[in-house]
Amino acid sequence: MKKEAEAETDTAAAEKDTEQTTDTQTQETEQEPVQESKKEKKLFKKDKVAELEKKISELEEEVAKQKNAYFKAYADTENLRKRLQSEAETTRKYRIQSFALEVLPVLDSMERALAVQSDDENIKNYVKGFEMIHDQLVAVLEKEGVKEIDALNQPFDHNVHQALMQEPVEGVESGIVVEVLQKGYMLKDRVLRAALVKVSE
Numbered sequence: 001m002k003k004e005a006e007a008e009t010d011t012a013a014a015e016k017d018t019e020q021t022t023d024t025q026t027q028e029t030e031q032e033p034v035q036e037s038k039k040e041k042k043l044f045k046k047d048k049v050a051e052l053e054k055k056i057s058e059l060e061e062e063v064a065k066q067k068n069a070y071f072k073a074y075a076d077t078e079n080l081r082k083r084l085q086s087e088a089e090t091t092r093k094y095r096i097q098s099f100a101l102e103v104l105p106v107l108d109s110m111e112r113a114l115a116v117q118s119d120d121e122n123i124k125n126y127v128k129g130f131e132m133i134h135d136q137l138v139a140v141l142e143k144e145g146v147k148e149i150d151a152l153n154q155p156f157d158h159n160v161h162q163a164l165m166q167e168p169v170e171g172v173e174s175g176i177v178v179e180v181l182q183k184g185y186m187l188k189d190r191v192l193r194a195a196l197v198k199v200s201e
Contacts, residue, residue, distance in 0.1 A: 108182065151180050151197055152177055152178075167200065168201045
């Protein structure tokens with residue numbers, strides 16, 4: 001009886017050991033896939049992070065390119081706007097230039113006609129009429145910025161004078177304009193026509 005009880009105890013203990021071993025094996029078997037699954041998740045996360053970082057880097061490069069293109073286009077547009085504005089201002093400022101160049105020979109002819117002296121009363125009356133027309137024409141040109149270049153008795157300036165001849169003049173130092181052969185004119189700050197002059201040696 002005692003032996004039977006001991007045998008049963010041994011059997012129970014053996015079964016218990018077997019169950020424990022089985023449980024341990026089962027736990028280990030269950031833990032292995034869990035650990036592998038964790039590793040896979042970590043690797044997946046790392047790959048995903050690397051992929052996202054690469055995408056961010058690509059997008060940042062694209063943004064930088066687009067910014068550069070925008071700033072370049074903006075600068076080109078600004079330069080074009082400034083150039084067109086400058087051209088428009090220049091055109092507005094000197095709009096009368098071609099017309100004034102056409103009118104100056106007429107003004108020269110009128111001045112030559114007015115320089116003729118006559119004792120005839122009829123001619124004197126015509127001269128007065130021409131003088132009025134001449135003065136009006138000069139006033140219109142001056143209003144638009146066309147002014148005569150002051151040359152007589154002035155030092156020769158190659159920017160506004162054109163010397164046609166030189167001659168020694170007593171009592172006058174060298175390089176002085178002694179005679180104006182054809183009047184010169186400025187259009188605002190631009191030479192419209194240089195004055196043709198005689199200069200002292």
